[in-house]
Amino acid sequence: MKTVPGISVSGHAEINxxxxxxxxxxxxxAGQWTCLLxxxxxxxxxxxxxxxxxxxxxxxxxxxxxxxxxxxxARTAYMAQNDLLLPWASVKHNITLGARLRGEPANADAVDExxxxxxxxxxxxxxxxxxxxxxxxxxxxxxxxxxxxPIILLDEPFSALDAQTRTQMQDLAVELxxxxxxxMVTHDPAEAARLGHTIAVLSSTGICISEPPATPIPREIxxxxxxxxxxxxxxxxxxxxx
Amino acid sequence: xKLIYGITATAFALALWQGxxxxxxxxxxxxxxxxxxxxxxWENRGIILEHATVTAAEVLLGLAIGTVLGILTAIxxxxxxxxxxxxxxxxxxxxxxxxxxLAPLLTLWLGYGLWSKVAMAVxxxxxxxxxxxxxxLQRTPTGYLDLAKTMQASPMRVLWHIRIxxxxxxxxxxxxxxxxxxxxxxxxxEWVGASRGLGYLMLLANGRAxxxxxFAALLTLGAFSILLHFAVVRMTRRxxxxxxxxxx
Numbered sequence: 001m002k003t004v005p006g007i008s009v010s011g012h013a014e015i016n017x018x019x020x021x022x023x024x025x026x027x028x029x030a031g032q033w034t035c036l037l038x039x040x041x042x043x044x045x046x047x048x049x050x051x052x053x054x055x056x057x058x059x060x061x062x063x064x065x066x067x068x069x070x071x072x073x074a075r076t077a078y079m080a081q082n083d084l085l086l087p088w089a090s091v092k093h094n095i096t097l098g099a100r101l102r103g104e105p106a107n108a109d110a111v112d113e114x115x116x117x118x119x120x121x122x123x124x125x126x127x128x129x130x131x132x133x134x135x136x137x138x139x140x141x142x143x144x145x146x147x148x149x150p151i152i153l154l155d156e157p158f159s160a161l162d163a164q165t166r167t168q169m170q171d172l173a174v175e176l177x178x179x180x181x182x183x184m185v186t187h188d189p190a191e192a193a194r195l196g197h198t199i200a201v202l203s204s205t206g207i208c209i210s211e212p213p214a215t216p217i218p219r220e221i222x223x224x225x226x227x228x229x230x231x232x233x234x235x236x237x238x239x240x241x242x
Numbered sequence: 243x244k245l246i247y248g249i250t251a252t253a254f255a256l257a258l259w260q261g262x263x264x265x266x267x268x269x270x271x272x273x274x275x276x277x278x279x280x281x282x283x284w285e286n287r288g289i290i291l292e293h294a295t296v297t298a299a300e301v302l303l304g305l306a307i308g309t310v311l312g313i314l315t316a317i318x319x320x321x322x323x324x325x326x327x328x329x330x331x332x333x334x335x336x337x338x339x340x341x342x343x344l345a346p347l348l349t350l351w352l353g354y355g356l357w358s359k360v361a362m363a364v365x366x367x368x369x370x371x372x373x374x375x376x377x378x379l380q381r382t383p384t385g386y387l388d389l390a391k392t393m394q395a396s397p398m399r400v401l402w403h404i405r406i407x408x409x410x411x412x413x414x415x416x417x418x419x420x421x422x423x424x425x426x427x428x429x430x431x432e433w434v435g436a437s438r439g440l441g442y443l444m445l446l447a448n449g450r451a452x453x454x455x456x457f458a459a460l461l462t463l464g465a466f467s468i469l470l471h472f473a474v475v476r477m478t479r480r481x482x483x484x485x486x487x488x489x490x
Contacts, residue, residue: 084389101390
């Protein structure tokens with residue numbers, strides 16, 4: 001993998017003249033997880049899509065720069081809440097989609113290794129329709145990893161999973177995405193408290209950086225510090241509504 | 243279970259038909275009963291099947307050519323927004339013209355033989371196939387397109403690997419419509435001018451007040467159309483398979 005850059009987002013966004021978020025500064029530290037927490041409609045996903053170079057429907061004024069000043073979108077891999085698996089393609093073909101779309105050969109050894117890492121060896125030839133929700137997100141994670149990009153953008157990837165599967169996916173994602181610059185958008189304080197090296201809480205008035213526990217991620221779900229952090233985040237979110 | 247319903251419905255229709263004939267006492271050249279039609283069919287089976295083969299050939303050729311043309315047009319239009327803006331009004335205009343009105347012209351241009359009927363079938367199915375497939379191609383779930391964009395895909399490869407496969411269920415519904423329309427096109431062509439085919443046989447029988455033969459030909463056409471419909475449904479089932487499990 002090439003050098004891993006940090007990313008700095010600074011600016012404000014409007015939708016049809018109405019402010020989506022006021023002037024906001026968000027710094028993603030190179031090689032670390034940043035969790036962007038907030039309620040629905042505050043523009044979390046907009047920020048993520050701006051970094052990915054995707055259309056947003058919002059009018060963004062400001063700038064998004066990488067610490068090495070090189071272009072960002074080509075160095076990102078994207079994973080959404082919807083696993084976006086192609087229903088007609090096998091697990092293996094879904095994982096290698098990126099290579100096919102660029103007309104490159106996929107690295108067969110890397111593919112097999114990845115399938116093993118995400119524990120799908122026995123499912124490699126199945127279609128997504130035959131898999132459970134957790135298995136499908138593991139396929140999506142493998143597809144993201146095969147892209148081998150230094151910047152990973154996760155848009156609530158685990159929010160549709162049940163609690164225990166979500167926790168397992170969080171552990172797996174932290175393990176496999178180690179060393180990359182990760183931005184995870186989430187509306188779940190528990191998820192942010194477990195995974196964020198940095199936790200940014202976004203509201204319509206701007207961004208507020210919350211101090212997470214100093215323990216390494218993924219944090220223990222039953223550690224007092226994690227739970228306290230989770231509660232503090234939830235209070236922040238509630239205060240924002242009131 | 244389905245078969246039982248089919249048989250029951252057919253039996254009911256036949257009974258109703260015979261009932262009307264018996265109660266009204268209509269002469270056989272106005273409305274022949276099912277028994278007489280069956281007998282006429284059997285006596286003329288050689289001629290009927292010969293003409294049916296001609297019509298079947300026209301329909302199948304028309305379906306094949308129309309499908310290929312429709313698929314190619316839809317892909318071309320999906321690939322280029324400019325072509326789409328240019329061609330779509332023309333497509334709609336041609337569809338606004340009744341194909342029936344074109345039949346005499348086609349016969350004038352292509353003669354009394356097979357090809358004027360094939361052209362009719364092609365014309366009548368071209369639009370439904372094109373528009374159903376194009377519709378599918380333009381409705382690719384946006385999530386897939388976002389994903390492809392972050393993967394630095396070229397538009398052509400997105401079309402081939404994502405948009406076309408995602409649109410196959412739409413193509414399948416277009417083809418099922420086409421299977422119903424194609425025989426109509428061929429028979430209209432035969433009515434306007436032909437020396438062979440079930441449409442020709444029906445006109446001939448009608449002109450000589452052989453209503454029983456007319457009915458026999460008509461029912462043969464109906465049976466062929468139903469068979470064709472089921473064959474196409476069967477063949478397109480795999481195309482539509484992933485529609486059931488599709489997601490945005």
